[in-house]
Amino acid sequence: MESLDAIDRRILLELQRDGRLTNQELADRVGLSPSPCLRRVRLLQESGVIERYAAVLSQDALGLPITAFARLTLISHGSAVVDEVEERLRTIPEVVEAYLLAGDDDYLVKIVIQSFAAYEDLLRRELRSIPALASIKTTFAFAVTKPQSPLPIPPR
Template sequence: MKTTSLDTASLKILAELQKNCRLSSNELAEIIGMSASPCWRRQKELEESGVIARYAAIVDRRKIGLLVCCMAHVSLQKHTEGVLENFEETVRLRPEVVECYETTGTADYVLKVVVRDMDAYHDFLHNVLFKLNGVSNVNTSVALREVKYETALPLS
């Protein structure tokens, strides 16, 4: 994957948009000390190059009833053709899986799963994960408390 080197102005734009992506071009330009047109052009370049992948609202999961957060460490029996693709496609389509990482170590994948309660996690585990071809083991860690949750990436 190609990385992009960014100048100071681009880094400032990214930092401010990570705090509040609803800033107008004029507001953003004023905050970073740039005139509006060059700031707008720079933001568009960051979008077109894929550095800014998308804009999103950050929703408090608890306020919409998603009270349980689990990390499912999934091990597969085999890494044969079709098994990995089927597993990855299935988790991409599941709304309760908010993050999925292929990992090193004792598990092949780590899934971050958010659900309303443990019954919903039980249903996901038994009706989805355990039914997937190739899944040999799922070891779940339940988050007791969220100590830190950030969406902004470190830019320095």
């Protein structure tokens, strides 16, 4: 998408706050009639600005109160090694986010899990079984001080 105008930015902000808005509700909130609003949403989807829609679930309600951040360091950085590590991380359901890093560590991995014992099992069964890993350093989060929030939408 070439550039976002003020209405596009309002549409994106409203949809990030509540992706279940009807087109009529969204149109009312951004000051458009329904037809142009729907056209703009479709353009935002087609251009890839809107990737997908999802529900935000409660970790606690699902019995997943533990959030761990694991910093992984690789033995080597060859293409095949990196591909293998990334593929393995994608197959572990408890790994909900993984980031390739610049700096001392190679990956930052966010893990949500039922208990510390379950984390230890995951560590032994999944993470330590990745042969390319040189080290795993884990930090546990006590609380969320700022939950995932809408992305800031840059001005023109």
